[in-house]
Every structure is written in C-alpha cells, then in structure tokens.
Amino acid sequence: MANNYLTSESKKLATWYFTFAAILFGAQLLFGLVAAIQYVMPGFLFEILDFSVARTVHINALVIWMVFAMMGSVYWLLPDETGIETVGIGLGKLFYWVFVAAIVVVVLVYLFVQVGPADQTTIWFIMEGREYLEAPRWADIGIVVVVLGFIYNLYATGMKGKRTGIVTVLMADMLAFAGIYLAGMGYTDNISVDQFWWWWVIHLWVEATWEVFVGAIAAYGLIHMIGAHRKVVEMWLWIEVAMLFGSGILGIGHHYFWIGTPEYWWEIGALFSALEPLPLVAMFIHVLYDWGKQQGAQEAQGKEVSVVTNKPAFTWFVLQAFGNFLGAGVWGFFHTFPQVNLYTHGTQFTSAHGHLAFFGAYATILIGMFYIAVQNKNGIKVMKATKKSIWATCMIFGGVLGMTVALTLAGYVQVLVSRAQMGATWAGYFDGQAGIWFAQGMDWRLIMGVVTFIGFIILIKDLLSIGSATHHER
Amino acid sequence: MVEEALILQDIHIDDFLTIFVSAGLVLVFGGFYVGIYTAVKAELLKPWIMPFAYIAWLCTAYCLYLMGSLMHVNDFTAKTLVVAGLSLLLIPHAVYYMLRRVHEENEYIHEENEEYVHEENEQHVQAKNEH
Numbered sequence: 001m002a003n004n005y006l007t008s009e010s011k012k013l014a015t016w017y018f019t020f021a022a023i024l025f026g027a028q029l030l031f032g033l034v035a036a037i038q039y040v041m042p043g044f045l046f047e048i049l050d051f052s053v054a055r056t057v058h059i060n061a062l063v064i065w066m067v068f069a070m071m072g073s074v075y076w077l078l079p080d081e082t083g084i085e086t087v088g089i090g091l092g093k094l095f096y097w098v099f100v101a102a103i104v105v106v107v108l109v110y111l112f113v114q115v116g117p118a119d120q121t122t123i124w125f126i127m128e129g130r131e132y133l134e135a136p137r138w139a140d141i142g143i144v145v146v147v148l149g150f151i152y153n154l155y156a157t158g159m160k161g162k163r164t165g166i167v168t169v170l171m172a173d174m175l176a177f178a179g180i181y182l183a184g185m186g187y188t189d190n191i192s193v194d195q196f197w198w199w200w201v202i203h204l205w206v207e208a209t210w211e212v213f214v215g216a217i218a219a220y221g222l223i224h225m226i227g228a229h230r231k232v233v234e235m236w237l238w239i240e241v242a243m244l245f246g247s248g249i250l251g252i253g254h255h256y257f258w259i260g261t262p263e264y265w266w267e268i269g270a271l272f273s274a275l276e277p278l279p280l281v282a283m284f285i286h287v288l289y290d291w292g293k294q295q296g297a298q299e300a301q302g303k304e305v306s307v308v309t310n311k312p313a314f315t316w317f318v319l320q321a322f323g324n325f326l327g328a329g330v331w332g333f334f335h336t337f338p339q340v341n342l343y344t345h346g347t348q349f350t351s352a353h354g355h356l357a358f359f360g361a362y363a364t365i366l367i368g369m370f371y372i373a374v375q376n377k378n379g380i381k382v383m384k385a386t387k388k389s390i391w392a393t394c395m396i397f398g399g400v401l402g403m404t405v406a407l408t409l410a411g412y413v414q415v416l417v418s419r420a421q422m423g424a425t426w427a428g429y430f431d432g433q434a435g436i437w438f439a440q441g442m443d444w445r446l447i448m449g450v451v452t453f454i455g456f457i458i459l460i461k462d463l464l465s466i467g468s469a470t471h472h473e474r
Numbered sequence: 475m476v477e478e479a480l481i482l483q484d485i486h487i488d489d490f491l492t493i494f495v496s497a498g499l500v501l502v503f504g505g506f507y508v509g510i511y512t513a514v515k516a517e518l519l520k521p522w523i524m525p526f527a528y529i530a531w532l533c534t535a536y537c538l539y540l541m542g543s544l545m546h547v548n549d550f551t552a553k554t555l556v557v558a559g560l561s562l563l564l565i566p567h568a569v570y571y572m573l574r575r576v577h578e579e580n581e582y583i584h585e586e587n588e589e590y591v592h593e594e595n596e597q598h599v600q601a602k603n604e605h
Contacts, residue, residue, distance in 0.1 A: 232576045239569065270551045274558040277501055278565055285512045285569060292516035293577070330501045334494055339545040343485065412494070420487045 005379035008079045010086035013093055015377060017072025018370050020100055022460060024065035025363075027107070029453045031057040036449045039442040053114050057107060059132050062358060064103055069366035070213055071150055074170060076373060077220050078154070082161025088153050095149040102142045106135050123187065130198050133184050140185050147178045165234030169216045169241055177209040192260030199255045206358075207276065207328075208248040214320065214365050215240040218287065221317050221368060226307045228290040236286045243279035251276045257338045258345060266338040273336035277329040287321040309382050310375050312389040312466070316368035319397060323360020331356050331404065343419040348441065349411030356404040364397075370463055378467030379474060386469055388462035395455025402448030410441030483546040496541040503537060504562050506530035511566045515574075535559045 006012050034054040037044045045054075078086045086092065109126055116122030127134040135143065154174055158167045184201035188194050219237045222228040253269025294307045308314045331353040335344035344350065375383040414432040422428025432438060485493065510527035513519040542555045 229577070231579075232573065235572065235576050239572070267550050270547075271554045271557075274554050275561065277504070278558075278561055282565065282569060285508055285566065288509065289512050289516055289573065292513065292518045296517060325501070325505060330498050333501055334497045337545060337547065337551065339483075339485065339547055339551075340493055340497075343490070412490070415490060416487060420485070420490065 004377055006377055008085060009089045010075045010079050010092075011373070011376065013086075013089060013096060014072040014076035015373050016093075016096055017068050017075060018373055020103075021065045021069035021072060021366070022370065022463070024061045024068065024103070026456060026460070028058055028061035028065060029449075029456050031055075031061065033446075033449050033453055034058075036442070036446040040439075040446055049111070050114075053110060056127070056134050057110055060110075060134055061107075063132050066210075066358075066362050066366060068099075069369065070210075072373075073217055073366065073369045074150070074154060074174065076369065077166070077217075078157050078161075080224070081164045081167045081220070082157050084157065084161035086153050087156035087160055088149075091149050092153045095146045098142065099146045102139050102146075106139050109136070110134075130184060130194075132202055133198070137185075144178075144181065144185075147181070151175060151178055164230070165237055166216050166219050169212065169237055173209050173212045173216065173241075177205065177213070180204045180209065195259040196256070196261060199252055199259075203252045203255050204249065207251055208245055210362060211244045211248060211279070211324075211328075212241050214324070214361060215244065217365055217369065218317060218320065221313065221365075221372070222287070222290050224372070225310050225314050225317070226291060226294045227309075228294055233290065236282075236290075240279055240282060240286070243282060247272050247275040247279060254336050254338075254341065257341055270337050273332075276336070277325075277333055287318060291318075310371060311383060311385045312393070312462075313368040313371035313375070313383070315385070315389075315393055316364045316371065319393070320361065320364040320368065323356065323364050323397070325360075327353065327356030327358070327360035327404070331408075343415045344411065347411040347414035347418070348407045348438075349415065352404045352407035352411055355400060355407065359400045367459070371466075374463055374467050380467065380472045382473035383466070384469075384471055386462060386466050386471075388458050389466060392455050392459035392462050395451050396459060397455075399448045399450075399452030399455055402451065403445050406441045406444035406448060410438045410445070413437045413441070485545060489544040493541055493544050496537040496544075500534055500537045500541065503530045503534040507534060507562070508566050512570070515570050531563055534562060 006015070031054045034045065034049060035051055035058055038051045038054065075086060075092065113126055116126040122136075123129075124137045127136055128140070151174060154171060158171050163171075180201055183197045183204075186197060188197075215237055219233045222233050223230055250268055250272040253265045253267075253271075254273045255269075256265035257269060291307075298305070298307045334353070335341050335349055371383070371389075413435045416432075417435060418424065418428040418432030422431060507527050507530040510519065510523060510530065514521055514524045514527065538555045538559050542552055547555065
C-alpha cells in the first residue's frame with residue numbers, strides 16, 4: 001500500500017484501526033488452531049499453553065478485532081457521510097494507541113501469567129473469567145474511557161456536519177453498544193445474577209447493536225459501491241433497525257432458559273427467537289434487490305458493465321447477507337426453542353452456530369471494509385478481483401463452512417449420546433466424546449481450520465498487494 | 475398450594491434428525507420464497523416462476539408444523555410458530571410495497587428534476603440566441 005491518496009485524517013485513523021484488527025484476526029485464527037489441535041491431541045502444549053488459555057485468546061481476539069474494525073469503519077465513513085473532517089481526531093488517535101497498548105498488555109498477561117490467586121487481584125489484574133469478556137478490571141475501565149472518546153468523536157462530528165440516516169442510526173447504536181458494556185462490569189458472587197447481566201453484553205451486542213451496525217455499514221456500502229439510492233437504502237435501514245431491535249432485544253430470552261431465571265423466559269425466548277430470523281431475511285432481500293435494480297437500470301441504458309465499483313468488497317458484502325442468514329438464521333433456528341435447546345445447550349452445536357454466525361454476520365462485512373479502504377488508499381476508481389482475492393474468499397468461506405458442518409456432526413453425536421441416551425450425566429459426557437463421529441468431527445474441524453488460516457494468509461497478501469495491480473480502472 | 479411447573483416433554487431419540495433437518499429447512503425454504511419473490515419483482519426472473527415462491531412458503535409452513543409437533547411444543551409456542559410463518563409470508567409483500575413506493579417517488583423526483591434542468595437549458599439557449 002505504497003500510494004496514499006487519503007487526505008482525510010479520519011480515514012487515515014480508520015486504516016490504523018483496520019491494520020490492528022487484521023493482526024488480531026490472525027491471532028484469533030492461530031489460537032483457534034491451537035485449541036482445535038488440542039481436541040485431536042490433548043497433550044499438545046500441555047502446561048505451556050493449555051486449552052483454557054488458547055480458547056480465551058481465541059474468543060477475546062475475535063471480539064476485539066471486530067470492535068477495532070467497527071470503530072475503524074465509523075472513522076472511515078464519517079467524513080463521507082457528514083461532509084466534514086471528524087471532530088477531535090487528535091483525541092481519536094491518542095485513544096487508538098491507548099487501546100492498542102491495553103490489548104497488547106492483556107494478551108501478554110493471558111499468555112505468560114495465565115492464572116491468579118482467585119481473589120480480587122485476579123479480577124483486577126489478570127482476568128475476570130467471563131467468556132468473551134475476560135479482560136481484567138483495569139482494562140475494562142480503560143476500554144470504557146477509550147469508547148467514550150470514540151463516542152465523543154462520533155457525536156461531535158454528527159452534530160456539526162450533515163446528519164444522514166446512516167450517521168443517525170450509528171449515533172444511537174454506538175451509544176447503546178458502549179452503554180451495554182457497562183452491564184458486564186459489575187461483580188456478584190451469585191452465578192445466576194452474574195450470567196443474567198453478562199448476557200446483556202453478549203446477546204445485546206451480537207444480536208441487537210452489532211446487527212444494526214452491519215445494517216448501517218451495508219447501507220453505506222450499497223450507496224458507495226453500486227450507487228444505490230440513498231433514500232431507498234436508508235428507508236431499508238430504518239425497517240431493519242425496527243425489526244432487529246423488535247425481535248433481538250427480547251430474543252435474549254433464549255439465553256435465560258437454564259441459568260436459574262424464571263420459567264416465563266421460555267415463552268419470551270421462544271416467541272422472539274422465532275421472529276429473529278425475519279430481519280436477516282429482510283437484509284438478504286435488501287442486498288439482492290438493490291443490486292438487481294441498479295444493474296437493471298444500467299443495462300436499460302445499454303451499458304453492459306457491472307455497477308459494482310469494488311468487486312472484492314462487494315463479494316464480501318454479498319457473503320455477509322448469505323452468511324448472516326445461514327449462520328445466525330439457519331444454525332440459530334436449529335436450537336433456539338427450549339424444547340430442543342435442553343439437549344443442544346453446551347454441545348458443539350452451539351460452537352457450530354457461533355463460528356458461522358460471527359463469521360457470516362460480522363467478519364465478512366468488516367473484511368469488505370478493509371477492501372474499501374485499500375481501494376481509496378490507492379486512488380482506484382473501479383477495483384477488480386485478483387486471483388489471490390478469489391482464493392482467499394473461497395478458502396476462508398469454505399473453511400468456516402467446513403468447520404461448521406464438522407462441529408454440527410460432532411454436536412449431533414453429543415445430543416444423541418450425552419444428552420438423549422445418557423441424560424446429561426458425567427459418564428454420558430465422556431461417552432459422547434469417545435464416539436468415532438465426534439472424533440472425526442474434530443479432525444475435520446482442524447483440517448478446515450487450517451484451510452481457513454491459509455485463506456487468511458492469502459487475504460493479507462492480497463490486501464497488501466491488490467492496490468498495485470494494473471487491471472483496475474484508475 | 476403447589477405451584478404449577480412447566481415441564482418439557484422428552485423428545486424421542488429417533489426424532490432429533492427430523493427436527494434438525496426440518497428446522498434448517500424452515501429458513502432454507504423461507505429463503506427460496508423470499509429470493510424468488512424478490513427476483514421476480516425485480517424482473518430478474520420471469521413472472522411464471524412466482525408460484526414456486528408460494529410453494530416454497532408452503533414447504534416452510536409444513537416444516538414449522540413438523541418441527542413443532544416433534545418437539546412437543548406447548549400451545550403458546552405453537553401459536554408463536556403460526557405467527558412466525560405468517561410473518562414470513564407477509565413481510566416480503568410489505569417490504570416490497572414500501573420499496574416500490576420509495577423507488578417510484580425517487581425516480582419521479584429524478585425525472586422531474588431532469589425535465590426542469592432540460593427546460594432551463596432550452597430557455598437559456600433561446601435567450602442567448604435572441605440576444
């Protein structure tokens with residue numbers, strides 16, 4: 001990325017965020033591979049990098065790289081949407097370095113300190129022990145300060161410049177995104193109460209605020225990549241926001257089935273979970289419809305060329321619509337009702353859903369944003385795919401899909417053996433994992449994980465070199 | 475007084491595969507329904523294909539019924555599934571209606587603007603010639 005056509009400081013900051021996000025994405029895959037190997041060879045790195053540590057880094061890196069890429073995406077689109085430079089960009093840059101430093105220290109502590117004395121020292125300086133949000137308390141407070149700075153940048157710019165529908169949605173959404181994080185910071189020694197608030201962060205991030213965020217990013221992408229009408233796209237965005245919040249907020253009920261909360265959550269969870277796939281279907285129509293409409297209008301004028309100005313990015317945006325529908329929709333619907341969730345809860349079924357949903361709904365569109373940044377950074381008018389971008393897309397998407405299928409098969413064995421036949425007993429847990437189908441499922445998950453990781457390396461090579469390819473229109 | 479407890483009825487072991495497959499197919503058929511409906515409306519597919527969209531929705535409804543009955547859902551959840559099925563049927567119609575209206579409005583404004591610009595240009599040229 002030698003050439004630099006970026007004049008906006010906000011966009012430059014966005015590329016810093018994207019770069020660190022890509023590094024963490026690599027770390028996520030690497031530590032995921034370590035954990036996958038440990039399922040096949042349990043002695044691998046025993047007492048050096050145990051499964052618990054590898055898994056912690058794997059899932060925390062996932063959350064943090066996505067948060068970095070999301071913040072980068074907001075800094076990227078703010079000048080385009082508001083028509084002005086981001087207000088307080090110096091503060092944004094300062095907080096970027098604070099955030100990076102904090103993450104590096106947290107990861108080093110995870111890797112080299114690993115465990116603490118199981119008292120307040122551990123919670124404050126090593127880890128809090130809540131899945132996905134294991135950052136120690138000092139880092140929690142740091143994250144809140146950094147995000148407050150980010151919110152200031154967003155609000156000050158939104159209020160000073162032009163406030164489009166996309167910016168308005170993002171202003172509301174990012175405030176909710178930041179505010180909900182506070183719910184996961186308290187401490188209680190009652191595990192049910194703790195889980196109750198912890199799910200506020202996890203569920204309301206992933207199935208409400210993050211989904212709305214990708215809706216806004218998809219809207220921005222459709223306007224900038226295929227020239228879709230802003231008014232149509234923004235109307236869609238508002239429909240999606242209403243549907244996502246309408247079904248997503250109380251959809252939290254499907255996490256409250258078995259944590260000690262009252263039984264009425266079964267009914268609430270079942271009702272809103274059944275409605276949750278509908279906005280995903282709507283988002284799927286959104287992309288299809290706008291693409292078809294714009295391409296049709298182009299062809300009606302006798303122009304056969306594609307309306308898409310960034311092929312690799314648009315491919316990832318389309319994969320987002322498809323992956324979100326498949327991972328969050330289909331794989332979520334498999335086990336969203338309490339009647340069947342009783343059997344699938346905590347099996348590899350959940351893991352299969354988690355892998356495809358996080359990847360399909362979020363990783364895809366954020367990779368698309370990386371390509372949009374590369375296009376603009378290199379002053380390219382129409383960016384076309386390279387062999388590397390095609391290989392990377394196929395290997396990453398195919399790899400994650402393969403992992404999902406393998407985990408689903410392994411989970412199915414657990415449902416039948418560990419739960420249905422042996423009634424979720426201690427012996428049932430081990431018998432389920434001793435089965436040949438489970439073992440082969442884990443083997444295939446590892447193989448497909450390697451495919452994904454190779455795809456990631458090709459993706460990085462492509463992101464670094466595609467800007468200098470000569471077949472683009474400049 | 476003993477409080478009434480909600481009890482989940484066990485699922486028969488042979489029914490799990492059917493439940494998972496039918497749950498998956500609910501959205502696969504639902505996707506076909508929405509995809510075909512949208513593609514026909516956007517004139518990417520011929521109108522005679524539209525009945526297949528509704529056949530796909532019927533398959534969705536059947537899968538919801540099959541999944542629900544094998545899972546032994548209670549009355550409330552059964553009603554929920556009916557609402558979800560009907561919502562899936564109606565949402566593409568509602569969304570398409572709104573989309574078409576916004577597109578028409580936009581295209582009308584766009585055409586009106588172009589006409590206005592064209593008239594202004596003509597007047598400008600005429601005035602220039604007269605001058």
